[in-house]
Every structure is written in C-alpha cells, then in structure tokens.
Amino acid sequence: MTNWRDVESRVFMTTGRRMPVVAVKGEGTRLWDDDGKAYLDFFGGPATISLGHCHPVLVAAIEDQARTLIHVSNAVYSLPQLKLAQLLIDNSCFDRVYFPNTGAEANEAAFKLARKWGKERKGGAFEIISALDSFHGRTLAAVTASGTPRYQAPFTPLPPGFVHVPFDDIEALQQATTPQTCAIILEPIQGEGGVIVPNPSYLPAVRAWCDENDILLVLDEVQTGMCRTGPLFAYQGMNVEPDVITLAKGLGGGVPVAAILAKEHCAVFTPGDHGSTFGGNPLATAAAYAVTSYMLDTDMPSRVERASAYLVARLEALRKRLPGISGVRGKGLLLALVFASDIADRVVLDCLAEGLIVNNVRPNAIRLAPPLTVSESETDEAIAIMSRVLARTFEAK
Numbered sequence: 001m002t003n004w005r006d007v008e009s010r011v012f013m014t015t016g017r018r019m020p021v022v023a024v025k026g027e028g029t030r031l032w033d034d035d036g037k038a039y040l041d042f043f044g045g046p047a048t049i050s051l052g053h054c055h056p057v058l059v060a061a062i063e064d065q066a067r068t069l070i071h072v073s074n075a076v077y078s079l080p081q082l083k084l085a086q087l088l089i090d091n092s093c094f095d096r097v098y099f100p101n102t103g104a105e106a107n108e109a110a111f112k113l114a115r116k117w118g119k120e121r122k123g124g125a126f127e128i129i130s131a132l133d134s135f136h137g138r139t140l141a142a143v144t145a146s147g148t149p150r151y152q153a154p155f156t157p158l159p160p161g162f163v164h165v166p167f168d169d170i171e172a173l174q175q176a177t178t179p180q181t182c183a184i185i186l187e188p189i190q191g192e193g194g195v196i197v198p199n200p201s202y203l204p205a206v207r208a209w210c211d212e213n214d215i216l217l218v219l220d221e222v223q224t225g226m227c228r229t230g231p232l233f234a235y236q237g238m239n240v241e242p243d244v245i246t247l248a249k250g251l252g253g254g255v256p257v258a259a260i261l262a263k264e265h266c267a268v269f270t271p272g273d274h275g276s277t278f279g280g281n282p283l284a285t286a287a288a289y290a291v292t293s294y295m296l297d298t299d300m301p302s303r304v305e306r307a308s309a310y311l312v313a314r315l316e317a318l319r320k321r322l323p324g325i326s327g328v329r330g331k332g333l334l335l336a337l338v339f340a341s342d343i344a345d346r347v348v349l350d351c352l353a354e355g356l357i358v359n360n361v362r363p364n365a366i367r368l369a370p371p372l373t374v375s376e377s378e379t380d381e382a383i384a385i386m387s388r389v390l391a392r393t394f395e396a397k
C-alpha cells in the first residue's frame with residue numbers, strides 16, 4: 001500500500017501541520033481513512049462541510065452541471081451564477097454580489113471595494129481597521145488585516161493602511177478611527193481566534209460608530225455565514241446590518257466558491273476594477289445554489305438551533321462533571337470547549353485515536369464545527385468519545 005504521508009513529506013511544500021489521517025471517503029458526518037477506519041467529523045472542513053460530506057443534493061447538482069457546462073469565461077453570462085446571485089440578494093439586506101473563489105479572495109475584493117469607495121466618496125480615505133486575533137485569510141492583504149502576527153512575520157513589509165484594535169472593545173475602535181478610515185472589518189464571531197463571541201452590544205455600537213463617521217462596516221462571514229451560527233448569515237441574529245459581507249466555506253458545502261455582498265451605496269466596482277478566471281464559475285455556483293436552496297427549503301436555521309441546543313446541553317453536562325473543563329462558548333454549530341490548561345493538542349490526538357475529529361483552535365480549547373446536518377445520535381457518540389478522552393487526560397494530570 002502506498003505510504004501517502006511519506007509521499008507528502010517528499011513532494012509537498014508544507015505550509016501547515018496535518019493530522020495523521022489520510023482521508024479517502026466521506027458521507028454525512030463520517031469520514032474514512034485509507035485503512036478503512038471511520039471518524040466522526042466534528043471539524044467539518046473546517047466549518048465548511050455545511051450539508052455533510054457528499055450530500056446527495058449537492059452531488060446531484062454537481063453531476064448535472066458537469067454534464068451541462070463546467071466552465072465559461074466571465075465575458076459571457078452564466079445561469080448558475082445569476083440564479084445564485086438572485087437567491088443571495090433575495091435572502092439578505094444586500095443589493096449586489098460578486099463571486100470570488102475563496103474567503104481570502106472575498107476579503108481582498110472587500111478591501112478593494114472599500115478603498116475605491118474611500119477614494120471616490122470620502123476624500124481618499126484608505127485605512128481599514130480590523131481586530132487583533134482575527135483571521136481573514138492568507139493573501140498578502142488578508143494576512144495584513146488578520147490580527148495574527150505569526151502569520152505576518154515572514155512576509156514583511158506588509159501593505160500599508162491596516163490598523164488593529166482589540167476585538168469587542170468599542171473605545172479602542174473609536175480611538176483608532178481617523179479621517180482616513182474607510183472601513184472596519186470584523187468577524188461577527190472570531191472563528192480561528194478561538195470562537196470568541198462579542199458582547200451583544202458590540203456590533204450595534206460599531207454600526208452606530210460607522211454611521212456617525214461615514215465608515216463602511218464589513219463583516220467577514222466566511223466562517224459564520226450559511227447557517228453556521230443559526231441564521232443564514234450571523235448578522236441576522238446579532239442586531240446589526242453591515243454594508244458588506246464576505247462568504248466562502250459553507251457556501252459551496254465543500255466546493256470552492258465565495259461571495260461578496262454589498263449594499264447599493266457602496267457597490268462601487270465598475271468594469272475593469274476586479275476579476276477572476278474562475279470566480280463564479282458555473283460548476284461552483286451551481287453547487288452553491290444547491291446548498292443555499294437546500295438550507296432555505298429545509299429551514300436549516302431551526303435545525304441548527306435544535307442541534308446546537310442538544311450539543312451545548314451535553315457539553316455543559318460534561319463541564320459540570322469534569323472540573324478540567326472551564327467553559328463552553330460559541331453559537332449555533334460553531335462551538336469551543338475550553339480547558340483550564342493547555343491540553344488541546346493532546347485531546348485532539350486522543351479523540352482522533354478514538355474516531356473523532358476535532359481541532360485545537362487554541363492551546364486550551366477545541367473547536368466543534370460538525371456538519372449542520374449532524375444527528376443527535378452522532379452528537380451522543382462524539383460526546384461519549386470526548387468524555388472518555390477527557391476523563392483519562394484529567395486523571396493522568
């Protein structure tokens with residue numbers, strides 16, 4: 001049998017650490033490795049496998065579109081792209097859409113949109129404020145906006161015009177604002193930063209500050225969008241209406257596709273400003289249309305609320321039983337189990353050995369982002385594994 005991990009170490013430009021799993025097949029919440037071992041996938045891509053692995057509705061949409069038209073240049077109209085655009089507009093507060101391929105690219109488009117808006121509508125304002133511990137992707141501008149210095153250090157000098165403030169601190173944001181500020185970009189809930197939910201008053205206060213100072217509010221919903229936190233978009237449950245949002249991850253249920261949605265007043269792109277060969281490609285947008293329609297037709301927000309309540313109740317029960325757990329945080333099916341010490345690395349490997357995939361989003365926290373279709377019995381199974389692993393870990397300490 002080929003040792004694929006050896007092949008990787010010989011031929012790959014390694015940019016990240018992998019778990020010791022060679023994944024070969026997925027169905028619903030389950031993944032199988034090349035030894036035939038099954039795992040419950042509570043990492044989900046991360047937070048990307050919205051309908052579960054290889055959902056039949058998504059597979060059928062991809063098969064149909066692959067037989068019809070896989071790719072065509074954006075120099076012509078394409079039906080899947082237009083149908084998806086209309087569906088997203090009909091179900092949000094926005095007026096216009098553009099389709100990139102990834103979350104980082106969607107944020108790049110948002111930075112360009114904000115800069116052009118600042119140039120044309122706000123006397124050349126170009127500064128973008130973002131939060132410390134945020135994550136907006138790995139392109140040069142996205143990594144600059146991300147408040148994560150270790151991702152930036154190898155690539156300095158960084159592009160100018162990005163300012164960082166602590167998350168969930170309205171005063172810091174107010175102090176960092178200058179006449180040159182054109183936009184504020186925030187994740188409604190910081191995902192990679194550790195599943196950090198801001199105070200309920202924070203985003204409405206940011207909105208009010210943006211209104212007072214003529215600043216665009218961009219919410220990066222790459223991780224929180226597409227029912228991950230319950231509503232189709234997280235902003236819909238957080239008492240705030242942004243000017244722009246960016247989407248990716250769950251939008252295609254595993255197929256690479258992203259979107260930027262903007263209100264008319266700041267939709268300032270005109271022909272020649274932006275573009276992408278693959279952006280909004282028929283195959284990708286047909287997949288995203290199938291995923292989005294399925295979510296709307298099956299009332300996915302209610303399903304996520306129920307699945308979340310079930311999972312949170314069991315995590316809370318675990319917390320009461322095991323004093324080494326210090327908290328449960330998050331919203332919908334974007335959750336973190338927080339420990340009193342830095343044991344997350346070990347917990348991830350021990351869960352993996354028992355057939356559960358979770359991720360060490362912080363040294364002291366694991367993130368749980370299962371498919372939105374996760375069943376109660378799968379949740380019970382995952383909880384039983386975590387319970388065994390954690391009881392053993394805390395005993396050994």
Ligand SMILES: Cc1ncc(COP(=O)(O)O)c(C=O)c1O
Binds near residue numbers: 107223
């Ligand atoms: C909030 C947020 N923005 C942007 C990105 C980058 O998305 P992508 O990896 O598709 O470029 C991520 C990825 O984790 C994310 O969580």
